[in-house]
Amino acid sequence: MKKKKVSLKDIANELGVSATLVSYVINNREKEGRVGKEMAKKIRATAERLNYKPNHFARSLKNQKSRSIGLILADISNPFFANMARIIEDEASKNNYTVIIGSSDERPEKMERVLNFLSSRQVDGFIIVPTENSQDQIRTLLAEKTPFVLVDRRFDDISCNSVMTDNFLASYKAVNHLIKNKSRRMGIVTYDSDLNNHKDRLKGYLEALKNNKMRVDQQLIKRIKYNQNDNDIYKCVKSLVDERKVDSIFFTTNTLTLKGLKAIHNLGLKISKDIEILAFDNNEVISFYNYPVTQVIQPIEKICKESIAILLDLIENSPGKISNTIFEGKLSR
Amino acid sequence: MKKKKVSLKDIANELGVSATLVSYVINNREKEGRVGKEMAKKIRATAERLNYKPNHFARSLKNQKSRSIGLILADISNPFFANMARIIEDEASKNNYTVIIGSSDERPEKMERVLNFLSSRQVDGFIIVPTENSQDQIRTLLAEKTPFVLVDRRFDDISCNSVMTDNFLASYKAVNHLIKNKSRRMGIVTYDSDLNNHKDRLKGYLEALKNNKMRVDQQLIKRIKYNQNDNDIYKCVKSLVDERKVDSIFFTTNTLTLKGLKAIHNLGLKISKDIEILAFDNNEVISFYNYPVTQVIQPIEKICKESIAILLDLIENSPGKISNTIFEGKLSR
DNA sequence: TTAAATTGCTTAAACGTTAAAGCAAAAATA
DNA sequence: TATTTTTGCTTTAACGTTTAAGCAATTTAA
Numbered sequence: 001m002k003k004k005k006v007s008l009k010d011i012a013n014e015l016g017v018s019a020t021l022v023s024y025v026i027n028n029r030e031k032e033g034r035v036g037k038e039m040a041k042k043i044r045a046t047a048e049r050l051n052y053k054p055n056h057f058a059r060s061l062k063n064q065k066s067r068s069i070g071l072i073l074a075d076i077s078n079p080f081f082a083n084m085a086r087i088i089e090d091e092a093s094k095n096n097y098t099v100i101i102g103s104s105d106e107r108p109e110k111m112e113r114v115l116n117f118l119s120s121r122q123v124d125g126f127i128i129v130p131t132e133n134s135q136d137q138i139r140t141l142l143a144e145k146t147p148f149v150l151v152d153r154r155f156d157d158i159s160c161n162s163v164m165t166d167n168f169l170a171s172y173k174a175v176n177h178l179i180k181n182k183s184r185r186m187g188i189v190t191y192d193s194d195l196n197n198h199k200d201r202l203k204g205y206l207e208a209l210k211n212n213k214m215r216v217d218q219q220l221i222k223r224i225k226y227n228q229n230d231n232d233i234y235k236c237v238k239s240l241v242d243e244r245k246v247d248s249i250f251f252t253t254n255t256l257t258l259k260g261l262k263a264i265h266n267l268g269l270k271i272s273k274d275i276e277i278l279a280f281d282n283n284e285v286i287s288f289y290n291y292p293v294t295q296v297i298q299p300i301e302k303i304c305k306e307s308i309a310i311l312l313d314l315i316e317n318s319p320g321k322i323s324n325t326i327f328e329g330k331l332s333r
Numbered sequence: 334m335k336k337k338k339v340s341l342k343d344i345a346n347e348l349g350v351s352a353t354l355v356s357y358v359i360n361n362r363e364k365e366g367r368v369g370k371e372m373a374k375k376i377r378a379t380a381e382r383l384n385y386k387p388n389h390f391a392r393s394l395k396n397q398k399s400r401s402i403g404l405i406l407a408d409i410s411n412p413f414f415a416n417m418a419r420i421i422e423d424e425a426s427k428n429n430y431t432v433i434i435g436s437s438d439e440r441p442e443k444m445e446r447v448l449n450f451l452s453s454r455q456v457d458g459f460i461i462v463p464t465e466n467s468q469d470q471i472r473t474l475l476a477e478k479t480p481f482v483l484v485d486r487r488f489d490d491i492s493c494n495s496v497m498t499d500n501f502l503a504s505y506k507a508v509n510h511l512i513k514n515k516s517r518r519m520g521i522v523t524y525d526s527d528l529n530n531h532k533d534r535l536k537g538y539l540e541a542l543k544n545n546k547m548r549v550d551q552q553l554i555k556r557i558k559y560n561q562n563d564n565d566i567y568k569c570v571k572s573l574v575d576e577r578k579v580d581s582i583f584f585t586t587n588t589l590t591l592k593g594l595k596a597i598h599n600l601g602l603k604i605s606k607d608i609e610i611l612a613f614d615n616n617e618v619i620s621f622y623n624y625p626v627t628q629v630i631q632p633i634e635k636i637c638k639e640s641i642a643i644l645l646d647l648i649e650n651s652p653g654k655i656s657n658t659i660f661e662g663k664l665s666r
Numbered sequence: 667t668t669a670a671a672t673t674g675c676t677t678a679a680a681c682g683t684t685a686a687a688g689c690a691a692a693a694a695t696a
Numbered sequence: 697t698a699t700t701t702t703t704g705c706t707t708t709a710a711c712g713t714t715t716a717a718g719c720a721a722t723t724t725a726a
Contacts, residue, residue, distance in 0.1 A: 017705075017706090018705070018706050018707080020705085020706070020707085021704085021705065021706085033704090033705090034702085034703055034704055034705075035704070035705080036703080036704055036705085039704080039705085058711090060711090061710095061711045061712065061713090062710075062711050063711085064711070
């Protein structure tokens with residue numbers, strides 16, 4: 001049998017005072033509660049002695065606030081999102097919020113399930129990496145006036161708070177950089193997706209080619225389904241290299257890069273010598289082997305901090321204004 | 334302003350009945366509450382229509398159970414533990430439990446902080462990967478009769494529930510396997526740690542050498558501090574290869590393996606041709622490049638499922654018995 | 667045909683907390 | 697000195713849920 005937890009009442013009884021008085025002191029609101037100095041000291045001492053820990057359930061029930069937020073990621077096993085989770089958790093806990101994490105696995109039905117689950121856990125708001133085709137769920141949240149912020153992706157036709165990298169600009173600058181460094185023929189491997197972040201990355205590529213007066217060759221654009229297997233990417237890379245004779249390849253996500261590097265490795269190609277690689281985001285393999293790869297580094301920390309800031313503002317002050325924040329990405333190596 | 338949530342009372346008022354009645358139906362305990370069939374049907378319909386979601390805080394407050402468990406990992410950024418988190422979360426949610434994750438970062442003070450934090454969130458119990466020197470915290474939990482299970486590691490001098498791989502046996506079998514496959518001189522790179530899992534892995538290595546009548550050379554045993562930098566491992570590997578002329582190296586954790594592989598790569602050595610590698614656990618680099626590495630694969634899923642089973646049994650039935658479960662690891666490749 | 671059991675519901679209290687309102691006694695102001 | 701204000705506390709009610717106890721009306725058993 002677990003020992004019963006110490007409650008406000010226990011402290012109150014110990015000192016022969018009311019629970020209200022103790023509550024004020026515990027919450028450092030003795031001024032407001034007009035608690036005497038002596039008494040406050042005694043209460044604090046007793047709370048310490050009995051090892052009092054406030055009951056968050058009672059508190060949340062009374063306050064109608066849980067001080068917890070739901071974080072819905074597209075894919076928890078992707079290190080990019082895992083990293084995001086870590087930062088958001090840190091940032092939230094600085095503000096005394098707990099984060100409950102859910103993963104939608106890139107499927108709108110799963111996202112709805114997770115939303116419902118977290119909502120039944122009374123989270124005060126959400127930070128969401130929305131999946132493709134989850135517009136309905138987002139609209140429902142808007143209708144319910146649930147506080148939430150989209151990160152990493154947004155929908156052009158839904159007006160709501162969002163925070164992300166300027167994917168178009170980052171992509172444009174990166175591709176431009178490679179062209180200036182003498183890439184004459186660049187292939188791109190991207191997801192076959194409606195999500196605006198992927199579309200923007202492709203747009204950046206196209207715009208950079210155009211601005212450098214290079215012809216866009218549709219054969220150099222490889223679109224991969226989400227549920228691709230490694231072999232699909234291998235084939236794309238092989239085709240780009242063998243048939244299309246590219247001198248560089250742009251992989252638009254970290255997972256694509258990982259699989260792409262494997263293909264390049266298996267094809268016996270040497271990066272820098274045989275081919276230049278441009279990658280969105282970092283990954284373990286690149287950093288471990290110090291592959292000479294040009295990377296777009298997203299300001300994840302900024303993104304996470306900003307989204308928490310916006311969300312907490314929504315929760316605590318609920319102003320009606322909507323902001324779509326974008327941060328610039330950085331090129332590295 | 335967020336719309337107010339629907340409560341039992343709202344449903345009750347809608348139908349002109351008492352909240353109690355609704356509660357019984359919602360919890361599928363209409364038999365127990367002797368609720369009429371017609372009424373039950375009406376209540377269910379109304380609950381559905383109003384999109385009723387039970388308030389977990391009120392429930393937990395009343396029941397003195399939160400249906401949530403605290404998971405304290407040694408290091409959330411280690412994929413081994415991240416994977417564990419995923420499985421435990423899955424398993425818990427099958428049983429309608431929520432998991433709140435904390436990371437001790439291998440430091441006992443941090444572990445204590447996380448324990449306190451989760452405890453103030455009224456978790457019903459803990460699954461813990463204990464850090465070195467956290468015996469005091471574990472003893473406190475025992476004294477408080479808080480339900481908990483240790484995973485991956487335990488302390489020989491504390492009697493409590495634990496679930497892990499048979500590290501000694503797995504290590505013994507793996508080393509033995511390499512010796513049978515003609516390794517004549519095997520180095521080992523392990524953590525300089527008091528944790529029993531690391532000690533057992535070293536013991537397995539020693540025992541396998543002994544059983545094969547091979548001399549134990551202390552120079553072949555490299556102990557690394559937790560806060561090592563990559564260079565320390567590089568030096569160890571270089572020393573083993575250049576000075577000690579080993580024909581194989583045993584890395585006893587996935588992080589050591591990752592850094593070790595990098596060292597081997599940088600030394601220009603070819604695995605299988607120049608050196609054989611034995612690794613505890615899988616990692617992204619091995620699986621991505623299909624390195625011909627002999628691996629000990631821990632039955633993480635079994636471990637997680639068993640620890641959840643034990644914990645929930647403790648929470649829900651609280652029998653006094655203590656079990657120290659060990660599962661066999663598997664060799665692969 | 668009467669007593670006992672069952673059915674279908676309600677009321678009241680409790681979980682631990684907080685907020686508003688209230689009430690003496692002491693202190694400040696007139 | 698009489699009145700107002702301040703200080704230091706208490707009481708009450710509420711958040712949404714569950715549980716025990718209770719109470720008529722109906723059904724079953726004796």
